[in-house]
Amino acid sequence: METPDTQILFALGRITSALRAGLWQSAGELGLVPAQAEILTRIARQSARPADIAAHLGVSAASASDSISSLVAKGLALRLPDPEDGRAQRLLPTEAGLCLAEKLTAAPTAVQGALAALPSQDQAALLRALTLIIRTLQEARAIPVQRMCVTCRHFRPRVHANADHPHHCAFVDAAFGDASLRLDCGEHEAALAEEAAALWRRFDAA
Amino acid sequence: METPDTQILFALGRITSALRAGLWQSAGELGLVPAQAEILTRIARQSARPADIAAHLGVSAASASDSISSLVAKGLALRLPDPEDGRAQRLLPTEAGLCLAEKLTAAPTAVQGALAALPSQDQAALLRALTLIIRTLQEARAIPVQRMCVTCRHFRPRVHANADHPHHCAFVDAAFGDASLRLDCGEHEAALAEEAAALWRRFDAA
């Protein structure tokens, strides 16, 4: 318990516990368990395959299938055949599922409150650090690839002198700062390999 | 998915998944499941009561009791009567449990790798932000109280001009920075209520 690494890991563990407890609480009030709530909010945002869900949650395909079946049995989700691949399926929320997903994302949790209470400079620094971590985890194949700024061909890191808005998005043609980094952007287009490496170095530089 | 809050929550979710998957992996190689691994490493660091374990993990006392029983059945932990309270127990690791706990903490995970790869400035900023979050979660009674710098009577936030080492610990009489903030310090002594509030304001100030 001495290096920053160890302290950070410890801190993440504590916050993870709070997140799980909060999810049991808020999901439980709506008749769901955490895994079901996570899957439902995910497919409410965007349709996904069972394999995506499993990768997103970091569980086996069999476990994901279990939880999906629970949602289907409750009439909150549908399994439809995937038009692009006869082996695959597309998961969609039902009307009731969408309604419940909105309540879930709206439900305030203790962690959300703590984030809101964070000074905006710390918020930006936190988001920046987490973005870097997620990028590294992606490269290590520990988590599935995100549609995030730091791998997007529209991203221009550190091109402005303004310390609060050093980055630029070529898609919306606007300057922005660490606080506005996206991890799941609808306009994301993957940069080519060498281009991505250059973005990475530029953003990462301390 | 627009405000920093939402992005941060999303990011924490992704990292949580990676943490859980890593724990299934590393604990699984040693014949444990995540909950058992977390309890074992916790009691290896310091003896604890079942109620502490439950609060630490954010689960019910009954669930904690289940997992503790699993550890006891495997010969990795012992339940001893608590000398201070006849209703309570003290949990201790056995020799085999200590040995396993060391292997667990030594096992490198993907998230640990990602943390190590983080530039040290981002590490410090991350630890600072997480410390603030944990402090808020404690106040909201969402997680149990930690033996952390920001609630310690030896802590002197922002007393030095040196930007890298602005804080001071009166116990060891040394300057330190955000990167060295402790969340579980052996020398922690809780500050009085009003004193604690003053520390908080001073450290929090952006």
Place this chain on the structure above:
DNA sequence: TCGATTCAATTAGGAATCCTAATTATATTA
């Protein structure tokens, strides 16, 4: 001091997740 209440912990009962291994059906490749 004695009863009532509170508290720490476990047990009981049951639902849900999680795993690996095996199976089915579709895609891809040689």
Place this chain on the structure above:
DNA sequence: TAATATAATTAGGATTCCTAATTGAATCGA
């Protein structure tokens, strides 16, 4: 066309997780 790979589920079993009820010990008030 045959062999292999992939997407998903099912089967079987271990474990966690919940709430409610129980046991024993500590504390509080009359």
